[in-house]
Amino acid sequence: MSFAQTIQNAWNRQAKWLILLRPLSWLYSAGFQINKRLYTLGLKKTYHAPVPIMVIGNITVGGSGKTPLLIGLVNYLQQKGVRVGVISRGYGAEGPFPALVAVNSLPDQVGDEPCLIVQSTHVPMAVGPDRQASIELLLSSYALDLIISDDGLQHWALARQIEWIVLDAHRGLGNQRMLPEGFLRESKKRLNTGTVIEHGLNPKTSLNMHLEPGQPYLLCPATETHEPFNANASFYAVVGIGFPQRFYNTLESLGIHNFQCHEFPDHHDYELTDIDFDDLNPVITTEKDAVKLLPLLKQYPEYPRQIWVVPVEAVMSDACYIRLEQQLAQLGVCFS
Incomplete structure (x- = not known):
């Protein structure tokens, strides 16, 4: 640990x-x-x-x-x-900064939360440790x-x-x-x-x-799927957020009780070995973690394990x- x-x-x-x-x-x-x-x-x-x-x-x-x-x-x-526009430090990202965030931006370039924010809202957004530079970049590109x-x-x-x-x-x-x-x-x-x-x-x-949880969906890089979710399955709860217990409470509220907890530091940079286990039981995770896991699935399209994502709405x-x-x-x- x-x-x-x-x-x-x-x-x-x-x-x-x-x-x-x-x-x-x-x-x-x-x-x-x-x-x-x-x-x-x-x-x-x-x-x-x-x-x-x-x-x-x-x-x-x-x-x-x-x-x-x-x-x-x-x-x-x-x-x-x-x-409205949004700025963020882009914690854990490599840059270069300041940078505008697009729907196809990568978490290692702009940060996981900025990726989630823009994918969810399509809001104009800039990231970087220098907030003034981010604001100036944003205002040079958009009327806000x-x-x-x-x-x-x-x-x-x-x-x-x-x-x-x-x-x-x-x-x-x-x-x-x-x-x-x-x-x-x-x-x-x-x-x-x-x-x-x-x-x-x-x-x-x-x-x-x-936070109101929604119906879990299957993380799939290529095609949409409507495979039904089975709350009674045995899951690996993989989470890299600031307060993991909240996610476990959310799972319980959805009737998901059979899961093993696998915690990582906030803003964790995932590798495929982080979600390798001895069986093929599915992973269940947050949307913030999903933006980090999706690039891995694109790199390894034959990865056999299902990864389910629990959306939440404020x-x-x-x-x-x-x-x-x-x-x-x-x-x-x-x-x-």
């Missing part, structure tokens, strides 16, 4: 040995505050884009449901006639009313007008400690400065969302849409 997986498991269990990392957390917190202060004082430059910027992020490490929420928002804004930043809540070099902070109600804030003792990127006080979207099935606030409360319309109206971005 990798160190990343070990510490992720320790965070989820709130293991007592994490207290040994507290001095590192103090150093991280001090460095974070100093860096933020430098931007506040104007000693570091902040970029102000010519169009409104909306950041969707979180204060925790690991999955919070941010990407499905972003996809849902983009689809909604497109339906309302808002010319709004740009959404996928993550980047702690990227103080980018000015923003709207912040949506996704908070997973199931994980919560763990031991409420900063990295690496806990999984907080910044203090929980940050939740007082943005629009908090509670992610959970039994929300306590009006601004909430949950279902937002009415209050989320009302808040979004209010925030955009204040910025002069109106729905048609």
